[in-house]
Amino acid sequence: MMLITGPLWSGKREFACRVLGCTREELSARAVWDAQELAAGCQDLEALADRLAAHDAVLMTEVGGGVVPADPVQRASREAAGRLACLLAARADCVVRVFCGLPLVLKGECAL
Amino acid sequence: MLTLVIGGAASGKSEYAESLVLDAGPGPRYYLATMEPMDGECRARIEKHRRMRAAKGFTTVERYTDLEGLTLPERGTVLLEDLGNLAANELYSPAGAGPEKALEAILRGIASLRAQCRALVVVSNEIFAGGRDYAPGTEGYLKLMADAHRALAAGADRVCEVVCGLPYDYKGANL
Numbered sequence: 001m002m003l004i005t006g007p008l009w010s011g012k013r014e015f016a017c018r019v020l021g022c023t024r025e026e027l028s029a030r031a032v033w034d035a036q037e038l039a040a041g042c043q044d045l046e047a048l049a050d051r052l053a054a055h056d057a058v059l060m061t062e063v064g065g066g067v068v069p070a071d072p073v074q075r076a077s078r079e080a081a082g083r084l085a086c087l088l089a090a091r092a093d094c095v096v097r098v099f100c101g102l103p104l105v106l107k108g109e110c111a112l
Numbered sequence: 113m114l115t116l117v118i119g120g121a122a123s124g125k126s127e128y129a130e131s132l133v134l135d136a137g138p139g140p141r142y143y144l145a146t147m148e149p150m151d152g153e154c155r156a157r158i159e160k161h162r163r164m165r166a167a168k169g170f171t172t173v174e175r176y177t178d179l180e181g182l183t184l185p186e187r188g189t190v191l192l193e194d195l196g197n198l199a200a201n202e203l204y205s206p207a208g209a210g211p212e213k214a215l216e217a218i219l220r221g222i223a224s225l226r227a228q229c230r231a232l233v234v235v236s237n238e239i240f241a242g243g244r245d246y247a248p249g250t251e252g253y254l255k256l257m258a259d260a261h262r263a264l265a266a267g268a269d270r271v272c273e274v275v276c277g278l279p280y281d282y283k284g285a286n287l
Contacts, residue, residue: 011262
């Protein structure tokens with residue numbers, strides 16, 4: 001599994017399509033995106049990470065920057081998102097950060 | 113030669129971008145200021161940046177919108193600071209291009225500048241990792257900035273992020 005992380009609207013899905021050699025329509029069969037939203041309210045992040053790791057690629061938007069939200073629900077959501085990202089990165093063969101559409105390999109070797 | 117320098121608040125991106133212009137050698141240096149002074153905080157920030165540039169040989173050109181309409185006196189090096197203010201002006205200012213045309217205005221303006229100078233350094237802001245739970249209207253600004261970043265990065269010679277004053281390259285000569 002390849003974990004593709006990056007800030008909001010940085011071109012993660014476009015990169016995933018390029019690296020997997022598929023169209024946007026085909027991507028849903030190969031990858032999960034906005035995985036940070038699956039983390040919110042999840043009772044078992046380890047189990048979620050195991051399930052997600054079965055995909056070719058998992059895409060997550062980084063949400064841990066900026067000021068810690070005052071709202072407890074938002075605070076818990078971004079905590080869970082960050083934790084899930086770490087669990088996925090540990091399971092991933094390759095981790096790529098996409099920044100302004102440009103990939104940076106953080107772990108493993110990927111044929112970009 | 114187009115270099116995109118991106119960083120968070122007070123990351124040292126301005127100082128680093130200036131150093132790139134200084135390293136570009138002799139010739140006119142233009143500091144293209146896009147922040148419209150609205151209040152005391154803006155003026156204080158402008159004054160801070162003016163002091164930083166003092167004695168470095170920059171000619172300051174203030175331009176808040178419509179970069180495409182700008183003609184530089186001579187061919188030199190340009191430091192555009194910053195894209196975040198330009199985007200806000202094009203989006204929200206009465207003189208701006210407005211939501212439908214802002215992206216096009218920004219990209220055409222930067223292409224026009226690039227054609228008029230030897231080297232162009234564009235400073236921009238990393239604002240995309242703090243979630244998207246902002247006041248209504250902010251999402252349009254975020255989207256505009258993200259679209260502009262990807263489009264500029266695709267055509268840039270070099271793209272770097274500045275962290276603690278240190279550049280990290282995503283694309284370019286140092287990779």
